Amino acid sequence: MQVVRGKVLALVGNHAVAYAVKQAKPQVLAVYPITPQTTMLEKLSEYVDKGELKAEMIKVESEHSAMASIYGAAVSGSRVFTATSSQGLLYMTEMIYWVGGQRAPIVAAIATRAIASPWSIWDDHQDFVSKRDAIWIQMMAENVQDAYDMTLQAFKISEDKRVVLPVMMGFDGFILTHTMERVETLPDNVVDSFIPPRQFNLIDFDNPLGVGPIATPDKYIEFRYKAMQAMERSKNVIKEVAKEYEDISGRNQYGLTECYMCDDAEFLLIAMGAWVGDIRVAVNRMRNEGKKVGLLKIRVFRPFPKEEVNDILKGRKGALVFDRAYSFGSGGVLGIETRANAYGLDTPIYNVIAGLGGKDVRPMEIQKITEDMIEGKLENERWLL
Amino acid sequence: MKFLRGNAACPGCPIPKELDALLEVTGKKTVLVVPASCTTVIMGDTTGMPSTVPVVHSAFAASPAIASGISASLRSKGEKDYSVVVWAGDGGTGDIGFASLSGAAERNEDIIYVCYDNEAYMNTGIQRSGLTPYGAWTTTTPSGKREFKKPLPMIVAEHNVPYVATASVAYIFDYQNKVKKAKEIKGFRYIHLLSPCPPGWRYDSSLTIEIAKLAVETGIWPLYEIENGEFRLTSISKVLIDKDKRKPVESYIKYQGRFAKLSAEDIKKLQDYVDEMWEQIKGLIKK
């Protein structure tokens, strides 16, 4: 297939996602305001108001109802979308699990933000990772281009017959939602053929079904087992969709993970989200100093790319996981995941907890802590306060 | 039964009859949305299906929103002559689902909402709800509830929705007429159906219809409809405007174990509550 370039636009993250959503043509939307997602909701309202997006937009009274209403729309055959952040995602939680359990194809954009209390409107990943057991595919964008591209891919992955799972597209609050970047878009007709109209409907008056009734123990575990299989299957579908996307867009950075300067790296830095960009800068600088460091970006957090992470960790002298979320009484969330996968390998894994509640982390600090690891001076877990 | 072939309701439970009567009117192109409640259990498990129409089960607080989504989705697909019906208990409606109900009513969503009111959380074993009446025993009000029932149909009517009605399973044609009317109207339609419950109200399961009838005859459950803001009594409630025609509340509560410990003073309080309610109704009719 030939690469066809669409318009190149300057967009803040929220508007880039809204633009992708408009191109994906959902039939039903429901979004409730919360910082830093709100300007996306406003943009979508504008699109609907002007008729640029022909969708029913339900002006719900809460996030719980936002997720509930698009769930109703999804099981009755519509393509749907919502977005939220932080407290909103928590308030939605009951429905997030409900939707996951029913494997409704839904796309939600999560502008990541710290969780109260105390109040914080700034970025970290605590809200996003707290949904890791809800049977949702979860991916994280590194920059605004990613947020646009991944939103389009999310619809395709979610609605793939081999998958049929809801997808969460995470992107860092303010850092991406409110930063204007250059975005290469796809032409509308290319998007149309990339994600053709949805074919899936549980509401059929001629063949009535009960959606989500009581399941006895043997049935319940069977439902969960099938969801597990769908999650595992989604890994290949995500890669396939990435390939197809590369063919039409010319951008190839999408899969489950991305490895930067990995080949000969003795030490690896592991992270997901926007600060991967800063880590990249730090890696470049350290490479200039002759230090053999590489970067492993986690693009897809659920399903966790166990095999890839394991393969990449093998034979390294050390790995340092950067966490913007913490499981209290245990450790950094990404750190725990990585360590669990490194079981049986000799690679020592270190965990740094930083950037919570939006606290700035500079490439200098990333360099400093990496050097501590290289010199054998790093403890298992360090908090950058 | 026409629409429910085998179900898991208690003996004497009116819910299957009430659903049957509803579906007889709304027909095959009905989607039921059912939040956590006795009806969830009555609807059975993944291995069977006692309903002949699609049922979307819902988390406790979410049914009005799920119904809003279904309705929007069917509309956007150009589907015609369908009814999206929420079928929820008093707890799901008046307590945990209240915000969602109010939101859907305020947005005038194109759905029919039926609250079948058994006046407590029955599915979890008879705990008080905001719609449990004054004086009633429940497992969380062991010596009787101290607060009065939340006036839900009136609260919904205050949202200026096109149609609100009350009903009772003992007056099935009145109920079905109201469903029929609701079906013809667009927007948010609300029907509040008093639904006696033998184990929860502590009465013999053969008495369900008798008790549903006494609730109307004593005036504790007036039958009315509010169409585009216009209030109208229906069925035998029309004559009960005359206080002498109403049976004393005692004749309603005496059959029910949940009111067994009521003092004379409590009974008077309940009677006063009923009388005051009818004074208000008089005011509504004059308007």
Ligand SMILES: Cc1ncc(C[n+]2csc(CCOP(=O)(O)OP(=O)(O)O)c2C)c(N)n1
């Ligand atoms: C969020 C949540 N809280 C509590 C419950 C437990 N629960 C299930 S059904 C129910 C009571 C339902 O009462 P009501 O709505 O009056 O319907 P009924 O059982 O009387 O038919 C409760 C408390 C639940 N399912 N979800």
Ligand code: SF4
């Ligand atoms: S507990 Fe009451 S409402 Fe519930 S099924 Fe039994 S009789 Fe019906």
